[in-house]
Amino acid sequence: MQHNIPLITTIAAGFGMALVLGFVAERIKVPALVGYLVAGIVIGPATPGFVADAHIASQLSEIGVMLLMFGVGLHFSLRDLLAVRRIAIPGAVVQMGLATLLGMGLAGWWGWSWGAGLIFGLSLSCASTVVLLKALEARGVLDTMNGRIAVGWLVVEDLATVLVLVLLPPLAGVLGGQPAAEGAAPLWRTIGQTLLSVSAFIALMLIVGRRALPWMLWQVARTGSRELFTLSIVATAIGIAYGASALFSVSFALGAFFAGMVMRESEFSHRAAKESLPLRDAFSVLFFVSVGMLFEPAILLTEPLHVLGVVAIIILGKSMAALVLALAFRYPLNTALTVAASLAQIGEFSFILAGLGLSLGLLPAEGMSLVLAGALISMALNPLLFAGIAPLRRWLLDRSALARQLEQRDDPYAELPVSTERKYLEGQVVLVGYGRVGRRIARALEARGIPYVVAEQNRELVEDLRHRGKAAVWGDAAEPAVLVQAHVANAAMLVVATPDTLQVRQMADTARMLNPDIEIVLRSHNEDESQLLRRDGIGTVFFGEEELAKNMAGHVLERFAAASLAPAPEHA
Numbered sequence: 001m002q003h004n005i006p007l008i009t010t011i012a013a014g015f016g017m018a019l020v021l022g023f024v025a026e027r028i029k030v031p032a033l034v035g036y037l038v039a040g041i042v043i044g045p046a047t048p049g050f051v052a053d054a055h056i057a058s059q060l061s062e063i064g065v066m067l068l069m070f071g072v073g074l075h076f077s078l079r080d081l082l083a084v085r086r087i088a089i090p091g092a093v094v095q096m097g098l099a100t101l102l103g104m105g106l107a108g109w110w111g112w113s114w115g116a117g118l119i120f121g122l123s124l125s126c127a128s129t130v131v132l133l134k135a136l137e138a139r140g141v142l143d144t145m146n147g148r149i150a151v152g153w154l155v156v157e158d159l160a161t162v163l164v165l166v167l168l169p170p171l172a173g174v175l176g177g178q179p180a181a182e183g184a185a186p187l188w189r190t191i192g193q194t195l196l197s198v199s200a201f202i203a204l205m206l207i208v209g210r211r212a213l214p215w216m217l218w219q220v221a222r223t224g225s226r227e228l229f230t231l232s233i234v235a236t237a238i239g240i241a242y243g244a245s246a247l248f249s250v251s252f253a254l255g256a257f258f259a260g261m262v263m264r265e266s267e268f269s270h271r272a273a274k275e276s277l278p279l280r281d282a283f284s285v286l287f288f289v290s291v292g293m294l295f296e297p298a299i300l301l302t303e304p305l306h307v308l309g310v311v312a313i314i315i316l317g318k319s320m321a322a323l324v325l326a327l328a329f330r331y332p333l334n335t336a337l338t339v340a341a342s343l344a345q346i347g348e349f350s351f352i353l354a355g356l357g358l359s360l361g362l363l364p365a366e367g368m369s370l371v372l373a374g375a376l377i378s379m380a381l382n383p384l385l386f387a388g389i390a391p392l393r394r395w396l397l398d399r400s401a402l403a404r405q406l407e408q409r410d411d412p413y414a415e416l417p418v419s420t421e422r423k424y425l426e427g428q429v430v431l432v433g434y435g436r437v438g439r440r441i442a443r444a445l446e447a448r449g450i451p452y453v454v455a456e457q458n459r460e461l462v463e464d465l466r467h468r469g470k471a472a473v474w475g476d477a478a479e480p481a482v483l484v485q486a487h488v489a490n491a492a493m494l495v496v497a498t499p500d501t502l503q504v505r506q507m508a509d510t511a512r513m514l515n516p517d518i519e520i521v522l523r524s525h526n527e528d529e530s531q532l533l534r535r536d537g538i539g540t541v542f543f544g545e546e547e548l549a550k551n552m553a554g555h556v557l558e559r560f561a562a563a564s565l566a567p568a569p570e571h572a
Helices: 006-027 032-042 054-075 078-083 085-109 114-125 129-138 145-175 187-222 226-248 252-263 269-294 304-328 333-342 348-359 365-387 389-399 401-407 436-447 459-467 480-485 504-514 527-535 544-565
Strands: 429-432 452-456 472-474 493-496 519-524 540-543
Touching (some): 006 054, 006 269, 032 269, 032 365, 054 129, 054 226, 054 252, 078 085, 085 304, 085 459, 129 145, 129 269, 145 252, 145 333, 145 348, 187 226, 187 252, 226 252, 226 269, 269 365, 304 365, 333 365, 333 389, 333 401, 348 365, 389 401, 429 436, 436 452, 452 459, 459 472, 480 504, 493 504
Parallel strands (some): 429 452, 429 493, 452 472, 493 519
8 A cells, every 4th residue: 555645644634733723723712724824833844743745735725825816706806806996006016115115124124135135025015815815704894895905905916926026036136146047038028028928818818718718617507517517617717827827927826816707707606606615715724734834933932023023014014004005095994994904914925935035045044934934923913903903993983083084084075066966965866885786776777767876985986987977975884974975864765785784774774863754775695684674674675585586486477377368279
């Protein structure tokens, strides 16, 4: 019997130890993620006993990253990405620049060369998309506007990091590392080729993939085989991710993300997300285990002040930079705090950057250990930062006039223009949310000539609606000021079409207080929630599956009724 089975032993040890320590972490009220990281340390080379194969664990974790990013793409459309571009692109670039400068300053204080400081700072500047997605999914805010801004921000960071990874080798000689080989392409050509490759991949996915992938999924679904359907999902995610890396020099994560975003065009996107969920969860655990395996606990004893400085840059420096940038872009305090918590960690791209710097002779071995220490500690603390957003926001709003002012930004899009017609101020419909459901409701209202005012958290979307002559206000409708600006006091109806109904009670209470006779129509996502809302008498509740069943049953009964009224055929 063959006993040289490192793949099986690595998977068995990784899953087994992660299960035990993850369970212990949850029982002591610590995020399970911390248990997964400690499991990696236990089976890693830095501790005695069994040592798993770190190379195999790293490759398995890459599969988890691919499947996780593919799943994000299934829920994140191109429209969502473009909708947050005005904050995500400049915010990510400026925040990465500030974090890099902080890292360079700290490395310079330690006596490192400026090239080593640059690599070190860049490694600390890019957050982990995997950690962010886990935190957003755990709190059910991935599909909210704050979640989309955070994900869009990190996608831009990933794109920028891909460019940095390509430019580092030809720049190594200039930065004080190993010079580029003779005959290597000049820098301008390398930059041009990189931008061309990434653009070609994105164009291929958007032009060809948007048609080919949904068609392929439909053909597989027609076979009726669940195994084939699941296989097609996994093969698409991993195959496109690998092809993007091999042919276009795009990272596995970004390749899988765009594959999922394109497959979202298929009517089977929800089923694809459901079928791939168990694999995503299982392999994402191995990502955190593999991070733990790389960690050297001795660094905490030999260089405690250095580790403390790294953690301070990641958790305090990056968070404060993101907080200030989000507020500077006139986003409310809640959004700024969410983005700040999202960036208070580092992950997979940090390891790749530090490893490349080490191989090019730019980063000392101590730098790699410090990056790993910062990643491990920031990943463990990140869920706690997210949990602290709500109490911190309440504390600031209770005690700070500035915080209250930042929460209710003085923005031209936060109130209707003075020139707004009277029909939008009295007897109108206040439509909260302008997503897929909201847009369909708006089109139906326009077809009947019914005036409406949109209340939407996406500032860019409100700006676009204003340019098209639509009445719209920007802000979170759970805040009374937003509904006041939408003139809900004189409205005939409040329609809540947002995917997040957790704050619907606050919206309803505000609307009832300002307008006791207003009719309220709500959207619900599950049967328990819809029954609870109906029992409390908040308004007319529509539950998606229930309404679909009613319409289908009505269609069937209508056809059978027509058949029963038809004259019976005459018999000879």
